[in-house]
Amino acid sequence: MTKLALGAHPFLLGFEQLERLVERTAKTGNDGYPPYNIEQSGDRSYRITLAVAGFAETELSITVEDRQLVIRGRQSEDGDGRIFLHRGIAARQFQRSFVLADGVEVTGATMENGLLHVDLRKAAADTVVQTIRINQS
Structure with a gap:
């Protein structure tokens, strides 16, 4: 079974950037x-x-x-030397x-x-x- 890339679907011509956008969103590190x-x-x-x-x-x-x-x-x-108990x-x-x-x-x-x-x-x-x-x- 092969993975079909989002931008490679025949009805999504020119949407390669959408796949990169989804990948970048997943890597935001929030x-x-x-x-x-x-x-x-x-x-x-x-x-x-x-x-x-x-x-x-x-x-x-x-x-x-x-x-x-x-x-x-x-x-x-x-840097004022405060000591936190909690x-x-x-x-x-x-x-x-x-x-x-x-x-x-x-x-x-x-x-x-x-x-x-x-x-x-x-x-x-x-x-x-x-x-x-x-x-x-």
Whole structure:
């Protein structure tokens, strides 16, 4: 039995990049931290919310790299000699990635009560009708 690649199916001409996109999504390395929500906030708008309690805005970065939204957090180490008897609040760096579809753009980001909100908007798709002329051979 041979494995049929997604991009090799005869009805999916030119979709080789879709298979690479699925593979890249599977390799994002997200380990569940920090927790997040994704909600649809309008017909073509979305909001990703990450729980980033303890992080300052300056310790977070949001970038879009090759249609991939990457949110990183890195807290500076406290060097004030504190001794923790119990440390249950995570103070570790993270990287959370989301693959964006064509036409989806980040419109802004806000911090509110320990939650980082990243707003996204999908552009309206243009309907294209093309008539192909048949030439005589």
